[in-house]
Amino acid sequence: MEVSYPFTGIVDQQAMKRALLVNAVSPDVNGVLLRGERGTAKSTAVRALSAILPDIEAVADCPYGCPPDDRDRMCSECRERCDAGESLPTETRPIRVVDLPLNASEDRVVGSIDLQRAVQSGEATFEPGILAEANRNILYVDEVNLLDDHIVDVLLDAAAMGENIVEREGVSVRHPSEFVLIGTMNPEEGGLRPQLLDRFDILVDVEASDDAAERVEIAERRERFDADPETFRAEYADEQRALRDRVRNARERLAAVEMSEELQHDAAYEALRQRAHGMRADIAVSRVARAIAALDGENAVTEAHVAEAQYFAFPHRVEGVAEMTFGEGLLSTGNDEEAEEGEDDEDDSDGDDAVDQQGGGIPIAEGEQSYTVDRTAIDPPTDRTMRTALARRTPSRVDVRSGRYVRSRVQEEVDDVAIDATLRAAAPHQQQRGRTGSDDLVIEPRDLRQKLRERTARALVVFVVDASGSVMSGRQMMETKRGLLSLIEDAYRARNRVAVVVFRGESAFTLVEPTRNHRHARDAVSGLTVGGNTPLAHGLVEAYQLVQREKRRDQDLYPLVVLLSDGQSNVEYREDGDAKEDAFRAASLFDEDDVPSVFVDTGHKIDTTPDEIWTDRKARRMKRKRHERNREFAATMGADYLPLIDLPRDVDLEAANREEETV
């Protein structure tokens, strides 16, 4: 709505506000991503920003609002006019926040042929889209993690080049598209593609306040604003004006801000030391530091500015960022120690760690530092392998008639007509085809375009979990649970349903019926207890029946069965059967019915557990034998085979889980 909440009326959230101001000051800063739980004023802040953005000079009649005095940044038309000696009409206008809604279709984002003009005059002219509007402005994407992949591609292209190149429907255009990208997201709903994440110079995690007085203040201001926006805004008018002036002054100052070579060197060194991904980290830091200096009214970047810039630029580029609160310097915090300890672990992996493994708790290496564990840091290789395997097994997108229309294409038999694209194809030919006055448009078969629709595949992931007492040592159960919980979260992010089948004692049961509420599944898995025999066949049959039942309900269902087991079986399914043979029989059901499946061998790691006193040779033989048998089992099931490798040992699993909740 046009009524926006005053920026200066937002309670606390210093880091978020500061990050947004930095972007308002410097067009060179590559955007900010605000990440956080629901209802933490993220969108409110972005919308509020527009009221304090400074003015810019723009060519009045140019659709891209070119800068009148910067020939390099002009569109080709303005440049031509400029070269022809024309004096361009200019106007002063505020920088705007341009919305990119999730439902945007590609033609509106990049622009397309102007339909009306094409019909009326037969000319193929370009009608600019959102990327044109965004030039020299701020482009805002709410729920940026839910944006369609092909729109993300378009966005990344434009962002990388600073221009939008359009070659479609008979128009061929390139125009400047330099924008500051601002995104907000709730990480619970899904992650962001790494390329897109890296596009943001700044990442801020936004959290709700846990101070009662502050919460009361937040709620009261909101209520006063809702009841009477005019009066509320009037109260903040002075502060808003002051802030707006500050931003404008900072923007003017920006070009004059110096950053000493020494500090640049330090920043580069720090990025290296922290093992920041890619080349962008130190560049981002210097861009952000300059903007901060300008905002603080200073002409030279100081160490404090650099430290603050690192706070903003590092979280998504450095794994396992040391815990720090806003305002503290990062230069003095020893993240490198953690990295070195990580290396130590690899070196003496059969030393102390083995002892750690036996004990229940797993301390975080040495030293009593507490770490904010980045998601990537607690994402051990095993999980990544599992994720990749599962991702390969579940189609994330399917072409269906009922999905959302994302783009159009030419195809031989068109049975789902994309009206807009078809009209655009027909439009330039109307005069040739003899259409006059108010006739209907003349549309020929070759104009027809097919709608390409997409829908997130609705997969059902059935986890079959061994919860028998013999197999599951405390630690192992913990790891299985942890892995399972993160897979459940993943399934939720991919909008898949999950079900959990458990086998233990003499039978199997469905612990979690197919659900889309990951919290239910999480609760049930967390509370799972272990004990008794290992009725593998029962577990598989239960899962098989579950899949059959669900298939009857939904013809298009895409099931995926994930078995988490060490492959052992000691309860027969048939009265006179053999436990092992029955398990193989049950497994073959999945192969026969082509039910996609993955066998995660959790027993693989037992071989390295030191409390089993085996000679090396015996251990190797046992290991090989089990490995062979389990591979054979996977083959019978028609499943991908994934041995569960050791997890890195310097991560406190319970802490990791708690962290995961708050990431």
Place this chain on the structure above:
Amino acid sequence: MTDHHTTHDTPTAKESRTGGIFPFTAIVDQTEMKRALVLNAINQGVGGVLLRGERGTAKSTAVRALAEVLPNIEAVADCPYGCPPDDRDRMCSECRERCDAGESLPTETRPMRVIDLPLNASEDRVVGSIDLERAVQAGEREFESGILAEANRNILYVDEVNLLDDHIVDVLLDAAAMGENIVEREGVSVRHPSEFILVGTMNPEEGDLRPQLLDRFGLVVDVEGVSEVDDRVEITRRRAAFEADPDAFRAAYEEAQAALREDIVAGRERLPRVELGDDVARLIAGMNIELDVDGHRGDITLRRAARTLAALEGDDEVTARTVRRVARMALDHRLQRLPFEEEEQDVMSVFHDVRRELGLED
């Protein structure tokens, strides 16, 4: 403005519009469900309601019946979004332009409506799309508005909301979050206000709701079957009487319906005057902190719901007792249950803990 003023004779207009609807006030028991719906009718800010329960618990009946007791609103007569004539901030761009150009907008008084969002609705129909006829005939691009336009300032009702397609849910959440619908597709580029009260019903046996959508509902009520024998008998009796002679049945309840309508209108008027004192504010904030509710939406919803309940009951001040009666419906669905934490948080016990801590009377 008054030149064009027209007023519908509301009661008759409503009857003809809704046909023979079972009266809201004839629904037996189900106090929480009815309270949640009425609170929304008084204050749009409460943020909608989700009714969860098994089949045959009068969920849909109640939502449809609500239409008859909704208050009237003033709207720009010829605007597809029914803009409020005296609130420039909430107008669509066209009304705003007309207003700024000094035009006096034609207004009419109309009842709030319940707009259905069917499960099979396509995205085009929900957000709106290019006007096909105009496009083919004249090659012009005009926006044909969709359900989100119709829902502006009304109630948007989704039956079986848990079965709604994901991409429709995303669109709905977007609009609900911003109070406007931004369309950038199929060659049209439009934004218009879309502030609606989201009402959903669902049978949890059919599947769950994504937490993000769940969180969007201000209130959630778990509707249970009536267990009192007398009540069950009464339900059957009323249902039979209604089916035998709907007109007579409705006539018998007209007085109760009129009374409720008046209460709602009175509640609306009283609402801005209802005070929420410091201690109650701290009680609400304390509960949200204790329950570890995500963000600040829990605080805001609970405050609004409590204020609205006070207004409905003719009180000028929110008390702890008012908070108690809306706490569960405002917060229960926002609780986080973390893995490896065995003990379950309960809204009511946290309410009493915090209340005692602050030394408040119940």
